[in-house]
Amino acid sequence: MTDIAADLTEERRTTDFDDLVHTGPDTLAGRYLRSMWQPVYHGVDLVAGQAKPLKILGQRFTLYRGETGTPHLIDPDCRHRGTTLSAGHVEGDAIRCFYHGWKYDCDGQCIEQPPEQSRFAGKVRLRSYPVREYLGLIFAYLGDGKPPEFPLHPEFAHFDGLLEIDSYQRRCNYFQNLDNALDHCHLGFVHGSAAATVGDVLGRSIKVKESDWGVTLTFSRESDGKLFVSQFGMPNMLQLATLPVDPEIGWLESIFWWVPIDDESHLQFSLHRVPATGDTAKRAHERRQARRQEIDLAHQDIAEEILGGRMRLADVDPKRCDVIRLQDDVALVGQGRIVDRRHDLLGTSDVGVAMVRRTWQRELRAFAGGRPQKAWRKTPAVRPAVWGLGADPNQATDTAAAPQIVDVRPFVEIGVQMKELGVAFAEPGGR
Ligand code: FES
Numbered sequence: 001m002t003d004i005a006a007d008l009t010e011e012r013r014t015t016d017f018d019d020l021v022h023t024g025p026d027t028l029a030g031r032y033l034r035s036m037w038q039p040v041y042h043g044v045d046l047v048a049g050q051a052k053p054l055k056i057l058g059q060r061f062t063l064y065r066g067e068t069g070t071p072h073l074i075d076p077d078c079r080h081r082g083t084t085l086s087a088g089h090v091e092g093d094a095i096r097c098f099y100h101g102w103k104y105d106c107d108g109q110c111i112e113q114p115p116e117q118s119r120f121a122g123k124v125r126l127r128s129y130p131v132r133e134y135l136g137l138i139f140a141y142l143g144d145g146k147p148p149e150f151p152l153h154p155e156f157a158h159f160d161g162l163l164e165i166d167s168y169q170r171r172c173n174y175f176q177n178l179d180n181a182l183d184h185c186h187l188g189f190v191h192g193s194a195a196a197t198v199g200d201v202l203g204r205s206i207k208v209k210e211s212d213w214g215v216t217l218t219f220s221r222e223s224d225g226k227l228f229v230s231q232f233g234m235p236n237m238l239q240l241a242t243l244p245v246d247p248e249i250g251w252l253e254s255i256f257w258w259v260p261i262d263d264e265s266h267l268q269f270s271l272h273r274v275p276a277t278g279d280t281a282k283r284a285h286e287r288r289q290a291r292r293q294e295i296d297l298a299h300q301d302i303a304e305e306i307l308g309g310r311m312r313l314a315d316v317d318p319k320r321c322d323v324i325r326l327q328d329d330v331a332l333v334g335q336g337r338i339v340d341r342r343h344d345l346l347g348t349s350d351v352g353v354a355m356v357r358r359t360w361q362r363e364l365r366a367f368a369g370g371r372p373q374k375a376w377r378k379t380p381a382v383r384p385a386v387w388g389l390g391a392d393p394n395q396a397t398d399t400a401a402a403p404q405i406v407d408v409r410p411f412v413e414i415g416v417q418m419k420e421l422g423v424a425f426a427e428p429g430g431r
């Protein structure tokens with residue numbers, strides 16, 4: 001286990017095109033991620049009239065939902081004497097500081113200073129950030145200037161069925177999970193029986209190619225030549241058909257994002273398109289909700305026990321823990337919180353990992369040099385495929401009904417996330 005953080009000077013962190021892992025506000029990779037919309041929160045976790053602390057990309061914010069229902073994101077602390085605004089009172093679409101009542105509108109403009117004789121509210125402003133709620137998630141643009149066009153995912157927005165929303169936190173750098181998503185060969189070793197469903201995805205059968213959206217990974221099955229295709233979307237997304245998790249539901253088309261909380265922790269957000277209706281949907285929904293309750297062990301904590309040698313994977317009750325996530329925790333957190341990639345020995349099975357890293361480095365160079373970057377777009381050709389089965393994309397039309405949005409996160413996971421995303425306030429000197 002190694003930690004690259006200690007080896008990197010401040011200068012190298014901000015200029016090194018190989019540094020894909022540090023994502024604070026002053027880092028190159030951090031500024032690149034901020035130049036695109038990122039999911040940052042579950043809409044269901046933000047109640048109208050309430051504010052929450054949020055740490056994302058190593059930066060603190062106050063996120064609140066106005067009494068009108070609109071979400072807003074602003075700098076974290078009051079400009080007066082620094083009390084966190086997440087402790088304040090939401091009034092309409094504005095927020096009032098808990099300490100002396102300075103009030104800010106949703107653009108961050110101070111509009112009231114109750115205790116002041118000579119008022120200078122007009123000169124006081126916090127930064128606010130564009131947000132948009134879409135498919136049950138709150139997306140934010142944390143970059144400078146005008147945000148780019150908001151990327152839509154109509155195949156998840158218009159179909160008859162359930163849209164399951166899930167997420168988890170993992171205690172390692174986000175790029176380790178991103179690498180892992182491009183590495184289908186780990187399935188047989190890490191996930192055992194789950195891999196049997198996917199079939200032979202050995203390294204020798206992988207082909208990679210740059211797409212309009214990112215990188216296309218194609219696996220061909222030796223027995224019948226059928227293809228498994230997953231689509232990586234620059235800079236931190238993946239779309240593919242995932243394993244069935246319900247006996248009545250076939251392959252699920254899914255999209256994932258990996259978003260840093262800080263450099264040693266990140267969130268995976270995911271949307272699953274479940275094209276089930278009527279009684280089938282009702283039964284699947286009930287089973288998924290029952291599973292949320294059943295899981296009462298945080299996979300993050302169990303992984304630490306296993307990596308610390310105090311427990312074995314075989315000792316874990318699979319009913320009480322999300323074992324797939326736990327298995328990936330052991331593999332990825334087991335690399336160290338931030339892996340030092342200079343020691344990697346990549347083989348042919350790592351061709352997807354290598355290509356995405358190279359693409360990132362190329363784009364970082366262009367970004368740093370102020371040159372145009374590739375405008376990544378999910379064109380019709382960018383489709384996943386799964387051994388010729390399921391994942392029917394053609395049901396999505398702009399006129400189809402919106403799916404029912406269903407939160408499927410285990411309740412224990414929600415507790416972990418609330419703690420991690422608000423962690424800056426539990427730390428001495430967190431500001
Ligand atoms: S610290 Fe916010 S009003 Fe004084």
Ligand SMILES: [Fe+2]
Binds near residue numbers: 180186187190191328
């Ligand atoms: Fe995995």
